[in-house]
Amino acid sequence: MAAAAQAVHSAVADAYLVARAQEGYLDAYELLVQRHSAMAYRVALRLTGNHHDAQDVAQEALIAAWENLARFNARSSFSTWLYQIVTRRALNKATRGKSASSIDLLPDLADTSGEPAEQAERNLVVDAVTGALLALPFPQRVVIVLHHFEGLSYAEIAAVTGSTEPAVRSHLFRARRALGQQLEEWR
Amino acid sequence: MSGPVNDPLPGRPSARQLLGDAALPCGAEVDLLLEQAAAGRGAYRDAHQQQCVHCQAVLGEFAALWSPVAEMAAAPVTVPPGLPAAVMSQIRGLVRDVWYTLEITEIGAVRIAARIVAALARDSARMIPGVRVALGRSTQGRLAALADKATFGHHHPDAAVGVLGRTAVVDLAVAVTYNAPVHQVARDIQRQVTATLRGQIGLRSVTVNVTVDDVLGDDEG
Numbered sequence: 484m485a486a487a488a489q490a491v492h493s494a495v496a497d498a499y500l501v502a503r504a505q506e507g508y509l510d511a512y513e514l515l516v517q518r519h520s521a522m523a524y525r526v527a528l529r530l531t532g533n534h535h536d537a538q539d540v541a542q543e544a545l546i547a548a549w550e551n552l553a554r555f556n557a558r559s560s561f562s563t564w565l566y567q568i569v570t571r572r573a574l575n576k577a578t579r580g581k582s583a584s585s586i587d588l589l590p591d592l593a594d595t596s597g598e599p600a601e602q603a604e605r606n607l608v609v610d611a612v613t614g615a616l617l618a619l620p621f622p623q624r625v626v627i628v629l630h631h632f633e634g635l636s637y638a639e640i641a642a643v644t645g646s647t648e649p650a651v652r653s654h655l656f657r658a659r660r661a662l663g664q665q666l667e668e669w670r
Numbered sequence: 671m672s673g674p675v676n677d678p679l680p681g682r683p684s685a686r687q688l689l690g691d692a693a694l695p696c697g698a699e700v701d702l703l704l705e706q707a708a709a710g711r712g713a714y715r716d717a718h719q720q721q722c723v724h725c726q727a728v729l730g731e732f733a734a735l736w737s738p739v740a741e742m743a744a745a746p747v748t749v750p751p752g753l754p755a756a757v758m759s760q761i762r763g764l765v766r767d768v769w770y771t772l773e774i775t776e777i778g779a780v781r782i783a784a785r786i787v788a789a790l791a792r793d794s795a796r797m798i799p800g801v802r803v804a805l806g807r808s809t810q811g812r813l814a815a816l817a818d819k820a821t822f823g824h825h826h827p828d829a830a831v832g833v834l835g836r837t838a839v840v841d842l843a844v845a846v847t848y849n850a851p852v853h854q855v856a857r858d859i860q861r862q863v864t865a866t867l868r869g870q871i872g873l874r875s876v877t878v879n880v881t882v883d884d885v886l887g888d889d890e891g
Contacts, residue, residue: 495803495845499884503843508805509761509785510792516757521749528747538750545757605745612742631708632743656701659708660689663735667686670735 497561505552512549519562520545522633523569529628530573532617540576544569559642566635566643570625577621615665623658630655685735694724707732710740773836773872782871784838791840791878794866795859800850802886804859805843837875838867845884856880 495514503511520541527540548555548568555564616624622644629635629643630651637648637655644651693699698718703725706712712733719725762785773780792806840863846855860878867873 495886499803499845499886503805506843508843509758510789510805512761513754513758514803516754520754520757521747524749524753525747534750538753541753542757542760546760549761605741608738609742609745612738631739656705659704660701662739663689663704663732664686666735666738667684667689669738670685 498557501552501555501557501561504549505555512552515561516545519565522562523565526566526569526628526633527573529613529616529632530570530621530624531576532613536573536576540569540572544572547572563639563642566629566633567645570629570643574621611666611669615662615669618665619658619661623654623661626651626654627658627662685731688728688731694728696722696724698722698725698728700728703728704732704736708736708739712736780872787838787840787867787871787873790866790870791842791863794863795842795844795880798855798858798862800847800855801844801859802847802884803845806840836873838871838873839877839879840867841879841881843881843883845886846882848885848887850885852882852885856882 497515497518500511500515504515523541523544524537527544528534528537531537531540544565548565555561616627619627625644626640629640630637635643637651640646640651641648646654688700689704691700694703696718706714707729712729715726715729719729788806792804795801795804795806842859842863844856844859846852859880863878864876867876
């Protein structure tokens with residue numbers, strides 16, 4: 484596709500693309516995948532802690548979303564629905580036992596920007612926070628990732644998790660304390 | 671807050687100790703202070719906090735504790751570049767279109783999948799001024815059955831890119847820019863797509879059905 488045409492398409496609303504995809508236009512779903520795959524991968528990475536599982540989860544979630552498009556309820560946004568699918572898939576992955584590998588199977592994705600010393604420091608931080616996140620119970624991990632990493636509001640998280648805003652806030656209080664205690668051990 | 675705000679601190683409590691408490695001696699709730707620091711407002715002080723050494727110390731401690739999380743959250747994540755393509759490849763594998771154009775030449779047969787015809791038609795339509803989005807679909811073959819499961823089971827008599835021999839019927843859904851001459855844009859699409867499919871695929875007979883189903887303003891997204 485020409486770059487100009489691609490730029491034009493970036494302005495089209497998700498709701499329009501979802502409606503066309505539901506009518507069988509695979510092109511429309513392709514645009515949704517291009518738009519949301521980064522989010523799916525990012526959330527999966529925070530929840531699973533490794534690139535290999537994150538890629539599996541993101542891929543499975545985007546395919547599952549297409550297979551279940553007819554069940555998509557237009558009252559919520561496509562991204563909220565996709566967050567829901569990604570978190571469920573990540574939970575499945577987490578409860579099926581240990582992840583595919585604790586070794587990073589995609590080393591080319593490691594952060595290599597900046598000076599070596601800065602990069603090593605950044606990677607240390609990422610490892611520490613990732614370890615602290617993985618030590619949390621899964622529901623607490625989800626609220627931390629959705630709120631503090633994805634910037635979702637309490638109401639949006641409630642929609643993703645099928646909960647209420649007060650319950651989300653209460654979960655977040657507990658999750659922050661738990662994460663803080665993990666980070667305190669690392670400091 | 672009713673507790674003492676200026677009592678001397680009994681020594682610097684660790685974050686671990688603080689995280690085990692419900693409230694500070696001044697009455698401030700630990701959860702709310704941690705929420706404030708985690709939201710990036712650790713340097714902000716409300717009226718009570720401006721006077722309270724407990725809150726000031728704890729906010730500083732929590733801001734430092736949370737800084738690795740904020741740092742990681744702000745760092746970009748490199749997404750595997752092939753991810754969208756891998757997803758679409760799997761979906762296309764599920765809905766593989768078995769319909770092809772067919773041209774018999776003196777040295778053999780040339781077949782082009784209907785979905786390629788759809789893609790060319792779509793890309794050609796997207797280049798017409800006034801077109802905001804153009805989508806081509808192909809619901810022949812296995813896709814029809816899968817589309818029933820994956821979509822509303824929508825069937826439109828002219829929905830598919832139907833190809834037979836060197837004849838094609840293409841269906842395009844288009845959204846146009848507000849104020850664009852809709853009828854003119856639709857005719858331009860028909861002409862452009864027909865010329866593209868004849869020129870690039872060698873189709874002899876081409877029918878292009880254009881459905882303009884949305885008009886978008888410049889700021890609509």
